[in-house]
Amino acid sequence: MKIHEYQAKELFRKYKIAVPEGRVITDPAQAKAAAAKLDSLPLVVKAQIHAGGRGKGGGVKLCATPAEVEEAARRIIGMTLVTRQTGNQGRVVKKALIEKGLEISRELYLAMLVDRKNAGIMIMASSAGGINIEETAAKTPEKIISININPLAGIQAYQCRQAAFGLNLAGPVFKQFSTMLPRLYRLFVECDCSLLEINPLVISKDGRLSALDAKLDIDSNSLFRHPDLASFYDENEVDPLEAKAASYKLNYINLGGTIGNMVNGAGLAMATMDIIKQAGAEPANFLDVGGGASTEMVENGFKIILADKNVKGILINIFGGILRCDVLAEGVVQAAGKIGVKVPLVVRMAGTNAEKGRRILAESGLNLITATDLGDAARKIATI
């Protein structure tokens, strides 16, 4: 789960990690009071959306006067911000963070992430802040310091020194950094983060270290033990159909194509999207109704798929295992009858009781196209 910068910074404050003082506003009318409270110039107004590249998209404004703050807030809140991460449709800004501006002497990069390969937590740091880290990692890996932490041992003092010396820190800043890094690690572990990124981590002209930006992803699987973090969920940042699907406990991702599809199991769902593409069409979505889908799940799946107006045809691909195909066929017939599916529907079933399932579909009187196997399904999809 992604969270906003201002929410991440709330957590940073809780763990005593220095961040610029700021106020969140949801209405431009609040800008004046927020600026007065901060009582400092310059101030920075930052759009709060779950995507990077906000500065380049015009979502961040450095303001020299309170009047400029008000103007920037008016412009930013309500704007549709398009960045390299939002896609062309962009994202409507609902909130802005107003922060004290800092006089910056150096910008650093710092991140923590789960290292799948080594089953550890990796710290990545670079003395080149404000950069595209993936590019730097690929082109000049020597510029990136990476340190592996064994989660059983936790972060060690020597690892902090290793990072600090690697970043060419000295004096009071070295000390600040060595105090900050274990706190960040504790936050990462205690809040079940999957990614923590500070870009940039800055050293101000008066020698103070602070997190100018903050990006945190929380492991969705851990939310059962973090009710406080679960409340950071912002439905505005999620595609409306995806939010609705999530409320049905369905795994749905909108892909923008025209062939909707419903599959049981994530791996098979991905492979089905690929088959649609290979048949010369574009998949409209990823939709996993789960390894043991029920009639109700199928009905909800239909609702989600059909709510997408781009959908011109649907492929249902079910591998019956524990879930028997005849039960599922009845679900499809029931749901299709109830909802009134007006686009062509190709159904492919395999596994337990597939024959029986196909017979139910054939005798339903619904306008269904049945496919015997995946190859057949692909050919039939291509004709839609």
Added chain:
Amino acid sequence: MSIFINQDTKVLVQGITGNEGRFHTRQCLSYRTKVVAGVTPGKGGRKMDEVPIYNTVSKAVAATGANCSLIFVPPPFAADAILEAADCGLDLIVAITEGIPVMDMLRVKNLLTGSKSRLIGPNCPGIISPGQSKVGIMPASIHLPGAIGVISRSGTLTYEVVDQLSKQGIGQSTCLGIGGDPVVGTNFIECLAAFADDPATSGIVMVGEIGGTAEEEAARFIRDNLSKPVVGFIAGLTAPPGRRMGHAGAIVSGGSGTAAGKIEVMRECGIQVCENLGEFGVFCSRIFGGNL
């Protein structure tokens, strides 16, 4: 022969009294898997059908000699269940549970290093050696005893692949899902090494998906260590970057973990990659033809 399990494997089920645990225990029993015990804290002394239930894994092992655990415990308690099984020195632990926090799995994975227990999963369909034993939730009917080993990160996609193999008359020595989570107990390479040493396995099918670098590492291992033919498949050619595709581990991040990238490396390493799932069975029958 087979890998990791056989007809003598004695299974205990952790979480045997839950809906899933009960249902799949019965399915395993009807495949003649030796399910010797169940564990549900607080329900010791009772029975699930004919299977005796114990409060702790250690009591279950002492009473029955179980050497393998099948876990259906819900996510908040699953890491604890895995560690309990490992503490009792079971040879194999198969964790079906989906949704375990990755931080829990980081701890478990490191604690299991050097232990004699092998963990398969979590978030996996389990393992089956057709005709011998089934320790998992896969539908038994699609399998056929034979000589091809199947390894996968997925559930139903594995069933699809196995079904197509069986329909071509290509039987399987052992099929297992290693799990769709970012951190899993047993990786592709460990399975490949076991299949390489298994005289009953003459060819291998490896089914991967987007995210991470496990397939690339496996491909290099195959190039350097394996003489048996390997057919590969990767799901997610059309997956957009930055989105988690159902499985917690299935995400293309920062340009790495793409299906195209994986397929390229696999081909460079001499693996026959089938890109069209609809033709997978036919493709395999062409590649494995002489090795069956």
